[in-house]
Amino acid sequence: MxxxxxxxxxxxxxxxxxxxxxxxxxxxxxxxxxxxxxxxxxxxxxxxxxxxxxxxxxxxxxxxxxxxxxxxxxxxxxxxxxxxxxxxxxxxxxxxxxxxxxxxxxxxxxxxxxxxxxxxxxxxxxxxxxxxxxxxxxxxxxAAYRADQEDLLVLFRPLFFTSFMLADQVADHDFYGAEQLLLSSASSKTAYAAAVELHGRGPRVIGLTSPGNVAFARSLGCYDEVLSYDRIDGVGAAPAVYLDLSGAPHTRAALRNRLGDLLVRDIAVGLTNQIPNAAAAGEVFFAPVQMRKRRQDWGRDGLDRRFADAWHRFAAAVTAWxxxxxxxxxxxxxxxxxxxxxxxxxxxxxxxxxx
Missing domain, CATH: 3.90.180.10 (Medium-chain alcohol dehydrogenases, catalytic domain)
Known part of the structure; x- marks a missing residue:
């Protein structure tokens, strides 16, 4: 070598x-x-x-x-x-x-x-x-480091930071008045880490994923419901926020067709299928922007403390997955x-x- x-x-x-x-x-x-x-x-x-x-x-x-x-x-x-x-x-x-x-x-x-x-x-x-x-x-x-968790930190920390800040922004805006939060690419690490943070805090958390990943996403226990992309007609007619982690145009189109004006927020978070259609969303989430806001709100030590607490909760859950x-x-x-x-x-x- x-x-x-x-x-x-x-x-x-x-x-x-x-x-x-x-x-x-x-x-x-x-x-x-x-x-x-x-x-x-x-x-x-x-x-x-x-x-x-x-x-x-x-x-x-x-x-x-x-x-x-x-x-x-x-x-x-x-x-x-x-x-x-x-x-x-x-x-x-x-x-x-x-x-x-x-x-x-x-x-x-x-x-x-x-x-x-x-x-x-x-x-x-x-x-x-x-x-x-x-x-x-x-x-x-x-505060988030443990030597026996290095692999978890390597794989999840940057994703979890995005997920943590995404969930925080949605909660910071009172969930935009939505009754349901829809996350595409629900089997991805960023999506289910955000779902862990959002689950049980008010709106229903619904995962959208490919048919082959439905069973896995349901097994995580962090979604109230998991639907395959070809079952979007099963999404309830209630005010919804779409957190798009897949970038798939057909999913966005199907949700807009299903929900119409009930889709109160359409936020592009990331791309997993390499289709850069973020411009089609209503807005783009960028974690450092929310991080800067929370550093002003909480100070650096306060943000680090909250992140470490959330990380340890997530690490305890993700080990089994x-x-x-x-x-x-x-x-x-x-x-x-x-x-x-x-x-x-x-x-x-x-x-x-x-x-």
Whole structure:
């Protein structure tokens, strides 16, 4: 195995991939070198690549492997990394952090805003990118961290953050006066994590999914009802909010036809089938916007506390639903990427790659 390597995908064909040997980077003045240790692969990561241009996800880790053209991009992953070298005051080797990582063995960061909770990457190319993705959280001061739950955190934390903020925004607006909340892609991790937060708080929570995933979604116990996409005529005639995590035009059309003016809110949350039709929704949910609001309302410590409490409730439930498949090294990373990209991963399965 080379000293370092990078995995890249073709920006115009996410099923075309390359593994390139790369030299081990060095930390310059004010920089730290991270050794990527453990990452996860979910549909969320494919979404980052699908929206790589429009939402600037390709810009987090630009350049790609040396010698390859601009057609190649590095899809961001979430996971854990260790600081193995540092020339940044306040960041010491041995620190383990959780954050946004490239599909590669190493990452050079420029730590700033360093405190007990971790640091942010102040690299110039990330200055104008959404700040939550630039944070690297120390495991030593993370209320949500438990060493025996690293796999859960890798697979679910970024998704759960979106789910937590989505549920919070809906509740913050008194559920928009709706009597039912409809979540598409109900078997996806982001959807059922949001359903866990929303269930039992007022409106009925209804999951919409493909026929083959109905049984799984019902088994979770976080939906009051689960319907297949071909049974949307079973949705009750009551004020409804649609939380669209699938991006499927026919589902939106069927709901609008079924509910008419009773569809009081149509919110695009994410895409799992690679059809970028968010423009057809009434609005688009972006978790960092609600996060900034709650930091003003609650302060950073208050938001962290509420998130950790919600996370521990969710982690206790999700353990019974999840099958972790662990791979090792870049070839297993490539296999997992293609498996998720092609939609071959069952909803109960999560891919973890040790690098």
């Amino acid at each position: 080379p000293d370092s390597w990078t995995f890249a995908v073709a920006r115009d064909d996410l099923g075309r991939t390359v593994l390139a040997d790369t030299p081990t980077p060095e930390a310059g003045d004010g920089e730290a070198l991270l050794r990527v240790r453990r990452v996860g692969l979910t549909a969320n990561n494919v979404t980052y690549a699908v929206l790589g241009e429009s939402m600037r996800y390709w810009q987090f880790f630009p350049g790609g492997p040396r010698g390859l053209g601009a057609e190649w991009g590095l899809p961001p992953l979430w996971g854990f990394a260790d600081v193995i070298d540092s020339r940044a005051a306040g960041v010491e080797p041995g620190l383990r952090v959780y954050g946004y990582l490239p599909p590669a063995r190493h990452l050079v960061v420029r730590p700033e805003r360093i405190d007990a909770s971790g640091f942010r990457d102040g690299s110039a190319h990330r200055a104008d990118l959404p700040s939550p993705y630039n944070a690297y959280r120390s495991t030593r001061a993370d 999840l099958e972790v498949r662990t791979g090792v090294g870049p070839q297993d990373l490539r296999r997992a990427w293609l498996d998720v990209y092609r939609g071959s991963t069952p909803p109960r399965v999560g891919h973890i790659i040790e690098l």
